[in-house]
Amino acid sequence: MADNRFSLKILLLVSFILVGILLAELSLAKPVQAGGSTQETEEYCLSCHGNPELNLTLPDGEILSLYISQEMLDASIHSPAGIECQACHTEITTYPHPEIQYQTARELARAYYLACRKCHKSNYDLAQDSMHARVAEAGNLSAPVCTDCHGDHDVRPPDQPRALISNTCGKCHSEINEVYKQSIHGGALINEENPDVPVCTDCHGVHNIQDPRTALFRVLSPDLCAGCHANPELMGKYGLSSDVYSLYETSWHGVDIAVYKASWPTIWHDSAVCTDCHGVHNIRPHTDVLSSVHPDNLQATCAKCHPGASPNWTGAWTGHNKISIDRTPILFYVDAFYSSFIDIVLWACIVYVLLQIIRATVDKVRRSLP
Amino acid sequence: MTKAVESAKPAPLKNANQETPTNGIRVERTFWRFSISQRWEHAVLLVTFASLLLTGIPQKYRAAAWSQQLLSSPERVTTLRQIHHIAALLLATLVLYHLGRAITLMVKRKLPGDMLPTWQDIKDAWQMLKYLVFLTDKTPKFGKYNFEQKFTYWVLFFGIGIMGVSGFIIWFPVFFTNFMPGGVVPAAKLAHSTEAVVAGIFVVIWHFYHVHLQRLNLSIFTGRITEHEMRTYHTAEYERLTDELATLLKEGDSQ
Numbered sequence: 001m002a003d004n005r006f007s008l009k010i011l012l013l014v015s016f017i018l019v020g021i022l023l024a025e026l027s028l029a030k031p032v033q034a035g036g037s038t039q040e041t042e043e044y045c046l047s048c049h050g051n052p053e054l055n056l057t058l059p060d061g062e063i064l065s066l067y068i069s070q071e072m073l074d075a076s077i078h079s080p081a082g083i084e085c086q087a088c089h090t091e092i093t094t095y096p097h098p099e100i101q102y103q104t105a106r107e108l109a110r111a112y113y114l115a116c117r118k119c120h121k122s123n124y125d126l127a128q129d130s131m132h133a134r135v136a137e138a139g140n141l142s143a144p145v146c147t148d149c150h151g152d153h154d155v156r157p158p159d160q161p162r163a164l165i166s167n168t169c170g171k172c173h174s175e176i177n178e179v180y181k182q183s184i185h186g187g188a189l190i191n192e193e194n195p196d197v198p199v200c201t202d203c204h205g206v207h208n209i210q211d212p213r214t215a216l217f218r219v220l221s222p223d224l225c226a227g228c229h230a231n232p233e234l235m236g237k238y239g240l241s242s243d244v245y246s247l248y249e250t251s252w253h254g255v256d257i258a259v260y261k262a263s264w265p266t267i268w269h270d271s272a273v274c275t276d277c278h279g280v281h282n283i284r285p286h287t288d289v290l291s292s293v294h295p296d297n298l299q300a301t302c303a304k305c306h307p308g309a310s311p312n313w314t315g316a317w318t319g320h321n322k323i324s325i326d327r328t329p330i331l332f333y334v335d336a337f338y339s340s341f342i343d344i345v346l347w348a349c350i351v352y353v354l355l356q357i358i359r360a361t362v363d364k365v366r367r368s369l370p
Numbered sequence: 371m372t373k374a375v376e377s378a379k380p381a382p383l384k385n386a387n388q389e390t391p392t393n394g395i396r397v398e399r400t401f402w403r404f405s406i407s408q409r410w411e412h413a414v415l416l417v418t419f420a421s422l423l424l425t426g427i428p429q430k431y432r433a434a435a436w437s438q439q440l441l442s443s444p445e446r447v448t449t450l451r452q453i454h455h456i457a458a459l460l461l462a463t464l465v466l467y468h469l470g471r472a473i474t475l476m477v478k479r480k481l482p483g484d485m486l487p488t489w490q491d492i493k494d495a496w497q498m499l500k501y502l503v504f505l506t507d508k509t510p511k512f513g514k515y516n517f518e519q520k521f522t523y524w525v526l527f528f529g530i531g532i533m534g535v536s537g538f539i540i541w542f543p544v545f546f547t548n549f550m551p552g553g554v555v556p557a558a559k560l561a562h563s564t565e566a567v568v569a570g571i572f573v574v575i576w577h578f579y580h581v582h583l584q585r586l587n588l589s590i591f592t593g594r595i596t597e598h599e600m601r602t603y604h605t606a607e608y609e610r611l612t613d614e615l616a617t618l619l620k621e622g623d624s625q
Contacts, residue, residue, distance in 0.1 A: 252559065255432055255433065258433065259432050259433070259438070259441075260444075262438065263438055263442070264443070264444060267444060269444075306543075306544050307544075308544050309544050309547070310544070310547050310548045312547040312548070312550065312551055312552045313543075313544065313547045313552050314552055315547075315551055315552025315553050316543060316547060316552035316553070316554075316555035316556060317552070318556045328553055328556065328557075329553065330551065330553040330554055330556075330557040331553060331556050331557045331560060333557075334557040334560050334561050335560060338560070338561070338564045338565075338568070342564075342565075342568055345525075346568060346571060346572065349572060349575060349576050350575055352502075353575055353576060353579050355499075355502040355503065356502060356579070356584065357579075358502075359501065359502045359504070360584065362504075
């Protein structure tokens with residue numbers, strides 16, 4: 001007991017010392033961070049780079065503006081947090097600067113973004129496992145690096161406001177962004193600043209964006225939709241059914257896709273996933289005449305995979321609705337037939353055979369008795 | 371088809387009512403029960419039914435681990451479906467043959483009515499139930515086919531009908547919805563999937579018990595039934611036939 005109390009005291013003491021050191025460090029660090037909007041080195045750099053006229057002609061003839069405005073730095077997240085020019089421009093310590101090695105502005109950008117890795121290693125590494133990085137490896141230098149999405153001197157939180165994300169992606173993927181803006185998701189994001197609708201990154205991922213055209217992405221895609229559409233709370237807000245996914249899973253399409261997902265995720269399979277019928281970036285509510293699942297367009301949508309489908313065909317789809325007498329009467333009666341009548345018949349047969357076994361056994365025993 | 375003729379080999383016609391053991395050999399008369407065509411029909415039914423069940427059940431339970439072990443590649447799924455479809459076509463041919471034959475016989479007014487359900491079957495079933503719950507010790511006297519056998523036939527008749535219709539609907543759904551409402555497709559899928567299990571359970575419990583466990587009855591393979599079995603299990607039919615024979619013999623004698 002005494003020993004325990006003693007070690008507890010030591011533990012408390014050590015904790016106090018540690019907390020003390022931590023507080024001291026924080027209080028020491030504070031002045032540096034809170035040292036006003038202008039840092040010492042920043043001021044020094046801007047004495048030249050604050051000149052809007054300052055530029056550089058690169059070997060390929062491109063003129064690169066070297067002007068950095070104080071307002072831009074102040075609006076960014078790095079400068080007010082005390083991160084100095086040198087933190088990224090590591091090779092520049094004083095004036096005159098070392099000779100610029102790059103032929104083009106793009107080459108320069110692709111070299112400078114490596115500096116991000118110093119602090120943001122995990123996101124940097126994730127980005128190396130992306131479709132963008134692979135495209136760059138294949139020789140497309142337009143493939144985005146950190147600064148293309150996040151900005152450089154004006155780097156700011158990428159999701160404030162949330163609609164900024166789709167516009168960032170839209171800088172390159174402009175056509176898709178236009179389509180997305182017209183969709184139920186994009187419209188709600190842009191017009192209503194809806195916090196629930198998916199932006200690009202919710203489905204495609206952030207730094208390690210993968211090719212969405214692969215078999216693997218395809219079989220996993222219903223799970224992406226289910227992330228929101230199987231959430232009763234979220235769907236309740238908009239009066240939508242949250243059973244669509246669980247019912248899809250029991251449908252012909254869903255079972256097929258589930259098998260491929262479990263066993264052969266990398267083998268392409270054509271059984272319909274959500275996006276085949278509802279669209280991808282252009283998803284609209286089924287009440288919208290432009291929607292691929294609007295009753296007027298449904299037959300054509302089905303016919304993409306089921307050529308020759310007649311107008312009756314659309315009635316075959318039950319993948320989002322429970323069996324009901326109003327919506328699927330034939331299915332309802334077949335289900336009722338099997339769950340009542342056939343059940344009774346089968347049980348009657350079982351009971352009858354059991355009675356036969358009992359009677360036969362009793363008779364046999366009786367006969368064997370003297 | 372139903373003309374029961376004593377097997378010619380074991381005993382000459384004149385000794386019809388005697389079972390005299392001579393030289394330690396017991397001669398037992400047999401009755402024809404099934405024609406060669408009926409036996410072939412049963413054999414084809416047995417093989418196709420079993421293959422359809424064996425290739426269908428793994429498809430029904432695709433989410434189960436054992437099914438995925440069996441269907442370990444997309445090619446295997448395709449193969450399994452092909453076997454299922456071939457067996458289905460064979461069974462469909464058999465059904466058409468069976469129905470065609472029945473219709474031909476009906477047109478010729480030669481279709482025996484033995485398999486048709488009658489009021490007597492209800493009475494027999496009631497009597498049998500009383501026997502099974504020890505209310506009586508007398509079992510009913512059955513005709514050529516007892517009510518259990520008729521029940522087997524008709525359950526499978528309609529079962530195979532449902533399986534066939536629903537099976538072709540889910541095989542060619544686009545075609546069938548040209549002239550049927552779309553709702554038949556999921557209904558056919560449910561019916562096909564459920565009826566398969568029902569028919570499977572029915573055959574195993576009902577049919578297997580009656581032809582394997584209760585007593586081994588191989589008449590559908592041999593075509594014959596012994597006089598003893600005939601007398602015991604199809605008493606009414608036995609009496610009818612022996613009466614007929616007696617009259618025939620009497621007529622023959624008097625001529």
